[in-house]
Amino acid sequence: MANSHQLRSVAQSCPEYTYIGNLGNGLSALSNENKDVRCDTCIHWENGKCKIDIYDDILTSLDQA
Ligand code: SF4
Structure with a gap:
C-alpha cells in the first residue's frame, strides 16, 4: 500500500x-x-490507485534514481 x-x-x-x-x-x-x-x-487517482496505471512505473523510476 502506498504511503503518503x-x-x-x-x-x-x-x-x-x-x-x-x-x-x-x-x-x-x-x-x-x-x-x-x-x-x-490528482484527477487520475481513484479508489486508492492510479486509474491510468502509471504510479508503479514512476515509483520504480524514482527508486532507480
Ligand atoms: S501516478 Fe501520476 S497520474 Fe497517477 S495518480 Fe499519481 S500523479 Fe496522478
Whole structure:
C-alpha cells in the first residue's frame, strides 16, 4: 500500500499529474507552491490507485534514481 511520502514523491515526478482543483471547484487559483501535489489530489487517482496505471512505473523510476 502506498504511503503518503510515496504519493507525494510520485506525483511530483509524474508527467500526468493534474490537480483536482483544475476541475473547477474554486481551488484552481492556488499557485503551485500552495497545491498539495500528491497522487490523492490528482484527477487520475481513484479508489486508492492510479486509474491510468502509471504510479508503479514512476515509483520504480524514482527508486532507480
Ligand atoms: S495518480 Fe497517477 S497520474 Fe496522478 S500523479 Fe499519481 S501516478 Fe501520476
